[in-house]
Amino acid sequence: MRDHITQLTYLAATALFILSLKWMSHPSTARRGVFAGVAAMLGAVAGTLLHADIVSFKWIGIAAVLGVAAGVPLSMVALTAVPQRTALSHAFGGLAAGLVGTAEYYLWLRDPAYVPTKFAMTALILEIILGFLTCTGSLFAAAKLQEIKWVPQRPVTYKFQNVTNLGLFALAILLGVLLIIWPEASWSPFVFPVIILLALAFGILLIIPIGGADMPTVISILNSYAGLSAVAMGFVLNNKLLITAGALDGASGLILSIIMCRAMNRSFFNVLFGAFGQVKASTAAGDQKTAKSATTEDAALILENAQKVVVVPGYGMAVAQAQHRVRDLYEQLSKKGIDVKFAIHPVAGRMPGHMNVLLAEAEIPYDRLVEMENINPELPQTDVALVIGANDVVNPAARHDKSSPIYGMPIIDVDKCRTVLAIKRSMKPGFAGIDNELYVADNTLMVFGDAKVVVGDIVKQVSGQSGMH
Amino acid sequence: MSTSALLLAATTNATVDLWPMAFVFLLATFIGIEVIRNVSRLLHTPLMSLTNAISAIAIVGAIIITGKQTTTWSTVLGSIAVFASMTNIVSGFLITDRMLKMFKKREPSKAQ
Numbered sequence: 001m002r003d004h005i006t007q008l009t010y011l012a013a014t015a016l017f018i019l020s021l022k023w024m025s026h027p028s029t030a031r032r033g034v035f036a037g038v039a040a041m042l043g044a045v046a047g048t049l050l051h052a053d054i055v056s057f058k059w060i061g062i063a064a065v066l067g068v069a070a071g072v073p074l075s076m077v078a079l080t081a082v083p084q085r086t087a088l089s090h091a092f093g094g095l096a097a098g099l100v101g102t103a104e105y106y107l108w109l110r111d112p113a114y115v116p117t118k119f120a121m122t123a124l125i126l127e128i129i130l131g132f133l134t135c136t137g138s139l140f141a142a143a144k145l146q147e148i149k150w151v152p153q154r155p156v157t158y159k160f161q162n163v164t165n166l167g168l169f170a171l172a173i174l175l176g177v178l179l180i181i182w183p184e185a186s187w188s189p190f191v192f193p194v195i196i197l198l199a200l201a202f203g204i205l206l207i208i209p210i211g212g213a214d215m216p217t218v219i220s221i222l223n224s225y226a227g228l229s230a231v232a233m234g235f236v237l238n239n240k241l242l243i244t245a246g247a248l249d250g251a252s253g254l255i256l257s258i259i260m261c262r263a264m265n266r267s268f269f270n271v272l273f274g275a276f277g278q279v280k281a282s283t284a285a286g287d288q289k290t291a292k293s294a295t296t297e298d299a300a301l302i303l304e305n306a307q308k309v310v311v312v313p314g315y316g317m318a319v320a321q322a323q324h325r326v327r328d329l330y331e332q333l334s335k336k337g338i339d340v341k342f343a344i345h346p347v348a349g350r351m352p353g354h355m356n357v358l359l360a361e362a363e364i365p366y367d368r369l370v371e372m373e374n375i376n377p378e379l380p381q382t383d384v385a386l387v388i389g390a391n392d393v394v395n396p397a398a399r400h401d402k403s404s405p406i407y408g409m410p411i412i413d414v415d416k417c418r419t420v421l422a423i424k425r426s427m428k429p430g431f432a433g434i435d436n437e438l439y440v441a442d443n444t445l446m447v448f449g450d451a452k453v454v455v456g457d458i459v460k461q462v463s464g465q466s467g468m469h
Numbered sequence: 470m471s472t473s474a475l476l477l478a479a480t481t482n483a484t485v486d487l488w489p490m491a492f493v494f495l496l497a498t499f500i501g502i503e504v505i506r507n508v509s510r511l512l513h514t515p516l517m518s519l520t521n522a523i524s525a526i527a528i529v530g531a532i533i534i535t536g537k538q539t540t541t542w543s544t545v546l547g548s549i550a551v552f553a554s555m556t557n558i559v560s561g562f563l564i565t566d567r568m569l570k571m572f573k574k575r576e577p578s579k580a581q
Contacts (some may be wrong), residue, residue: 020523021516025504027569034519044529068556070552075561075567085564092556093521096550099549100527103542236530238490239529240490244493246526247493247501248501251501256513352514353512360572366511366574
């Protein structure tokens, strides 16, 4: 009877998880999706607590209370820190799967009557490899995103890097296969920790060559791995709820990774093993040309005289925390009857959808946020494009310069607007040291300075001048 | 080992359910892909934090390992896993809701 109740709660939880993701299709229903998810999780936990094997609730309770205590502050981080929080929670997910797998293996070993099937053993090996590599990989990614001092931000590459990494991974798989064939051999209990260590090391090595602009893809891939490790746990424990919920998470990570890769015109393999950041800076033909710079007064005047303005935010806006000033500008310009839209490149920022969340936080209505594919046809009729801290995603070289490392990447065609205003701290080339010919184009004016200060100044000019009319 | 361990071994034997589980996995993946394809691009960040919380369903396995209290080690590992999963559940759902509350349609300042 108990077991039927448990299975019933699992069944209901599966349905609610699917609905939860379904309701994420639109902002108007999305919050309902969260409630469905919470209900599903409560049901699943309650159903599990009925499990006949549970003899004591003491440690479950203590760990759960501590988990709540750690989870609440983690949910209150600034929205610019959401990428690192996400990476950190992937690490926790991977850790949980890895530890459960480890515990399960040693429980099997203790029990002479039980010989795990090859299938169960395969699932277990996959669970711990995926779990532990996700754990260290995500931790390292979180440290990079948090810009912790001793962690190198730039991609680090060395000779035979891919050979070493893949070699380690292959070794882990090989040892795993040995364990699958001889799960009860006398050396098995010693090989198991070696596999764990290899998976932990591989996670870190995988992230070392990854640069900031690749983070959206890598976070998505790790998201997928965290889900798949839960699936593997489901196969080990013969638990279908783990399989369904893990598969939903895995599918989500997979789709996000595909979207991110497409937005950069690169393959999974290329992102993980391409060491993009080390591509040599190409000496573009635009070298001799110099950029024209403008003051915030000029910029304000140009914006005021426009009818249609498209703002292109990038990671620089997040770093400068300029989103609230951008909202002020949006309001001032909208008041004057100027049509202001925001063009969002899928890989702008450090995780999928990063810009949308920051702009939503600044209370910019979400129907003003337009995806790249939908904004590009409008750009030739746009008076001013205001580029705030975006770089590679607006570099026209991606369209025509075959020697450029970003050639073929879909971009926001701001160069087709009548005037481009680009706010940037300096002329220093961005990620991968690629020169951006947009900055030296005839219709581009550079406004140098911190994005928050510059946009704040422009807002003052715009609102001040409106008072004089 | 005691008879309870034998019983346990019998109930956790995975071969019996291999094919049904593979079907469940396949179907869930396809449903996931279809459902997630329709998620608004606006919401990709909240989507990821929501799926984070959902994948913390690993807590189910962690609870069983911890609650069994077979050995000190398994209880310790299980407890850490319960802690990690619980952290993800709480922070994942809370931050998703916090972000979603921010997505407003039009001119919130003039809303009333």
